[in-house]
Amino acid sequence: MKLKGSYLAAAAATAVVVAFPAFLGAYPLAVARSIMTYMALAISWDMLLRSGQISFGIAGLFGLGSYASALAVLRGGMDPFTSILFASAFAAVMSMLLGLAILRLRAMYFSITTLALMEIFKIVIHNLHDFSGGPEGVVLPEPIFGGSAPALFWLCMAGLFMTIGVSWYFEKSKMHLALTAIRNDETSARSSGVDIFKYLLIAFVITSTLQGMMGAIQVQSYGFTTPDTAFDANFTLLPLAMALLGGIHSTIGPMAGAVLLGVASEWLKLKIPYGHLIVYGFIIILVILFMPQGLVGLARKTIRNGRTGVRHE
């Protein structure tokens, strides 16, 4: 019964989101798009985190996708929609090649390497003036779908739903068991016959593809990009804070965190033009120190305690 209820709620929520363009203006739709982009990145970051690997390179894959898509249109004469598929495939191939090397690293070495890779992508794009437009960036002839607000919204939404779908599949399938086993104890996972490298590579390639796809969708929607916007550290930082606040190792946690922080930051941006990101810094610190399970974890605990009648005063 309970399961049916949650499916119904999910279907209702989906219907409301799909209908957004019917009753929202251009500005709220643009805000919704940016929140959906961050949400997709937060979920994809979390998907890799479920294996215990923490990536600081979200912006790297995002930027790589942006540039692959923009350059495919400009230099390759590709149609904008096809270029998004091309950019996703490009991110997949790149992450596969990189993953073969860097997925042997663990803990802080993996994290720092992903951060360094992002910087390398950025410097390469910066310096290939003739091909990538250098620091001034690239301008596309026109945004995808002629820049129609509802169409852009649905495109971004499609990207997000795909991410949610994959993440949900990760949660329900054998992937979940494999990734959790790797996170909890690699040695015992290996001795129980889990092919660690294979699962890490699958997770890394899939999450990178999703991040590259979101980058491509972003660049096609805005019609221009520069190395500093495509590889903006915020694309690493915000998803991370969102996933942490909502609750890591789940799909629903990063979603909740993205809605909360996305709306809050839009409001703060208007109030404090400089330094509103300080809120993100404090959220990360406070969440790590006081509720490492995030809001969703906190809610689950409260419900569980309420049900069994255990109260800790």
Add this chain to the structure above:
Amino acid sequence: MANKRNATVLVGLSLAAVAVIAVWKPTVLIYGIQAAGLYASIAIPMGLILGIVHIVNLAHGEFMMLASYATYMLCSATGMDPFVAMVPTAAVTALFGFVIYRLTIRQALKAPELNQLILTFGIAIAMTQAVNLIYTSQTRKLSFEYVSASIDIGELSFGIFNFVFVLVAILMVVGLRIFLTRTTTGKAALAVGQNPKGAAIVGIDVDRTYGLVFALASALVGMMGALFITRSSIFPGVGSPFTMKSFCLVAMAGIGNIPGILGASILLGISENFLKAFRGLRGWADIVFFVLIITVILGRSIRGKKA
């Protein structure tokens, strides 16, 4: 045995490379060593924390940035010289570092490594954005005449002020060596770094040692923040590249190997300035750091597998 021979070959090759560069492009060598001094003196405090407290402090560069702003305020208000101002700045950052340690990092010492990494990442953001909030992202600069001091040797003319950083780096290495091997507190810190449980059993106050090391490292990086404004303009994001570079150097040297940081810095300083010497390649100089860090990390992991 093979290792020793490899090391000899490596040292020989690097000496040969240095000799070639010294003859062919002497300024590369000079500016490379000057840059190395700066990198090393910023990286050494991070190496100290990583070697003893075993925490990767991703807010390392931000500590320096904060100290630079403090020095900037102090110097522009009183007309003090940064070389004088570095004493009060170091004292303040030591206290600040200690407070940050007590309030946040200490609570996460037993948490998984990921939590510590994300925690210091959050601290870095909070610091950058706090400065952004107060001072906006405008760049600030103090200029001093002595910075442009230069010297002529034959046809060669080059700035000499930046050799200060080389001197500071050497003083840090020597000072820390004396502190860690000659004083009781230093020996205790070294013991805690090697084995915290064992150190606790023999009666060393581990928690106090961690706090002390954190304060000491913060004081050193605060001192560097004060000196940093003599050569560079400052803005909220000025410190973050140094976090990466410092970590890169510490990782190259190997955790706990403080003199090794000096060697790694020289390698990076010279290779960076080598690329900068060619007009067409100038923009690529920044990539050296990141390519090297990945190479070193991967190399270590592969060698670790074999052993």
